[in-house]
Amino acid sequence: MTGVKVERLLINYKTLEKFKRFKEYGNQELSMMEDLQNNIVENNSESPFYGIYFGNNLIARMSLYRVDAKYDQYFQPPQDYLTLWKLEVLPDYQGQGYGKAMVEFAKSFQLPIKTNPRINSHGFWEKMGFQKAHYEMERDLGENPLIWLPDGVEEKSQGSEQETTRD
Numbered sequence: 001m002t003g004v005k006v007e008r009l010l011i012n013y014k015t016l017e018k019f020k021r022f023k024e025y026g027n028q029e030l031s032m033m034e035d036l037q038n039n040i041v042e043n044n045s046e047s048p049f050y051g052i053y054f055g056n057n058l059i060a061r062m063s064l065y066r067v068d069a070k071y072d073q074y075f076q077p078p079q080d081y082l083t084l085w086k087l088e089v090l091p092d093y094q095g096q097g098y099g100k101a102m103v104e105f106a107k108s109f110q111l112p113i114k115t116n117p118r119i120n121s122h123g124f125w126e127k128m129g130f131q132k133a134h135y136e137m138e139r140d141l142g143e144n145p146l147i148w149l150p151d152g153v154e155e156k157s158q159g160s161e162q163e164t165t166r167d
């Protein structure tokens with residue numbers, strides 16, 4: 001899809017108002033609101049959210065957070081990776097390539113990506129080249145993570161101990 005701009009969203013009352021139109025609205029958004037009200041963050045601070053505007057409407061959004069290599073339990077060699085969650089395209093705009101544009105934006109950082117898919121979205125993630133991570137009980141309790149591997153990166157082999165960096 002050409003001409004679609006994925007942009008970093010700012011934390012302000014306007015953005016938080018637009019988030020209310022998305023289904024996955026919860027603790028993360030509420031805590032941003034509290035932080036704003038208590039002046040813990042400034043109006044127009046950068047958020048971990050990215051989105052696509054259609055005119056004045058925010059029609060797609062996702063949260064993208066960089067995890068430090070020392071916490072990496074998924075990839076080989078251990079490295080910084082992105083956690084992607086809350087990807088959602090508003091119903092009237094689904095099926096027009098916006099979800100794909102968001103995922104391609106996330107891939108453009110050339111870091112491995114981990115996501116925890118919502119029910120019924122597996123087909124979409126498969127099309128985007130994501131694969132199921134081997135299930136590890138202690139690590140994945142309650143999650144069914146999907147991962148995307150850029151060239152040269154492999155999934156951590158099952159049961160292998162990884163050296164973690166000590167501070």
Ligand SMILES: CC(C)(COP(=O)(O)OP(=O)(O)OC[C@H]1O[C@@H](n2cnc3c(N)ncnc32)[C@H](O)[C@@H]1OP(=O)(O)O)[C@@H](O)C(=O)NCCC(=O)NCCS
Binds near residue numbers: 088119121127
């Ligand atoms: C899942 C979601 C993020 C996908 O975004 P989208 O903008 O609708 O998807 P796109 O138009 O970018 O689709 C990209 C490709 O994935 C395919 N696709 C999209 N959703 C799919 C699904 N649920 N299952 C299988 N394939 C899917 C599209 O057909 C398209 O394929 P193509 O490139 O061969 O044409 C979006 O639909 C959404 O937010 N849904 C919210 C509710 C939800 O999770 N629904 C799951 C489906 S019921």
